[in-house]
Amino acid sequence: MTKVLTDARSIRIKGRSFLAVVLSPDLPLDEWLERLDDLAARSAGFFLSRPVVLDVSELALDKAQIKDLLAELATRNVSIMGIEGARPSAIGPGMPPALKGGRPASDFEITPSEPSAEPEEKQEANASKPAPTLVPEVRPVLQSLVIREPVRSGQSVIFPEGDVTIIGSLASGAEVIAGGSVHIYGALRGRAMAGSLGNAEARIFCRKLEAELVAIDGIYKMAEDLPAALRGQPVQLWLEDDSIMAAKII
Structure with missing residues (x-):
């Protein structure tokens, strides 16, 4: 006698990528922490409620040193969601998990390991049918995002897929993060x-430069680091030899 079992529902586990801030400390750590304090002081709330990854791939830190660094960051309200580049032996219980890459991930499903039993007649009928042709789903790739209104204080625009265009102003306390240009x-x-x-x-273009902070490819400048002559002017900013350059748009 063939027993018919009810199909168990598959368990869906979603792969999803998120944009996170990556901190890459350098030696000596005391001086790096001072620079981090300076950034936090000049841009209040920069790390507030923001996912942060600690990249220690350029440092040879042991478990105790990483724990000390995590403790220092915690006192600054910087919550680390994962550690990248650390040796497996340097990650212990109670520490953020080790991360690798940061590549996009797609959804996948885990189906029950034991297929349900079916009557022999139905199995033979299914075996005689040709396998269906799977057509991959093609999703459009967005390369730009247009915001048709000002971005108010406290709002964040995050678009890692490409350029962001804001038809309006970006208020103090607001932020825009783009994978391309702004x-x-x-x-x-x-x-x-x-x-x-x-x-x-990538570049940054604006009609009137009064920024709290600008950054390109992880290199940043604060308001007081920008040329005073460009304040209030239409400006473009770009990266050159790991330094942010700025010039008035004529």
């Missing part, structure tokens, strides 16, 4: 970060 047809008063996923060719 175009602001108004005043840039908040934080603008271009090339967030490693694009050194």
